[in-house]
Amino acid sequence: MKQIDPVDEYGHINDTYRVTFENEQGVKKHYILQQMNKSIFKNPVELMENIVGVTEFLKRKISANGGNPERETLNVIPAKDGKPYYVDSEGEYWRAYVFIENTVSYDLIDNPEILYEGGLAFGRFQSMLADYPAKTLHETIPGFHDTKERFETFKKAVEEDVCSRVDLVRARTQFKLVSDMEHKWKVMENIVKKYM
DSSP, X not given: OOEEEEOGGGOSSSEEEEEEEEOTTOOEEEEEEXXXXXXXXXXXXXXXXXXHHHHHHHHHHHHHTTOXXXXXXXXXXXXXXXXXXXXXXXXXXXXXXXXXXXXXXXXXXXXXXXXXHHHXXXXXXHHHTTTSOGGGOOOSSTTTTOHHHHHHHHHHHHHHOTTSOHHHHHHHHOSOHHHHHHHHHHHHHHHHHHHO
């Protein structure tokens, strides 16, 4: 190992590091190493089962479509025991991925073309997972994907406005925060009922 650098800009949940190895010929290879946050993810083993299941499924789809699975999805690096995670002497869970070189990540987007390309990529991702056996997934954070409950929590936070930020958001976005979203939620709910 040649170098290890914290990667603070890529998230606030897990502790993330970029690890650099260099071979005898001076060729460098980078990896992402993460300490999983057990206060958020109470069962890291199930979390990693989900990630491995989804990424392996995606790799097969990407390969079948002539794509490059080394660049188009995460590649989990198993520990020496073959598990997709490592548990240290303090009971902390770690995972590693191949670092995808020559990529760009955006926190804020002010270019409509980049936003469009992001939407296309997300659509491709969703399309590839359309026939994934979702019942095999573990619920790693209870209620996290309960959109209706999360929306109710959001509405309550807007009503209470404990940090006095609602007017600031409303002024910046120029939309009726809750009523617009309430309408969109009902439309989505009707679509789901009709087609699911």
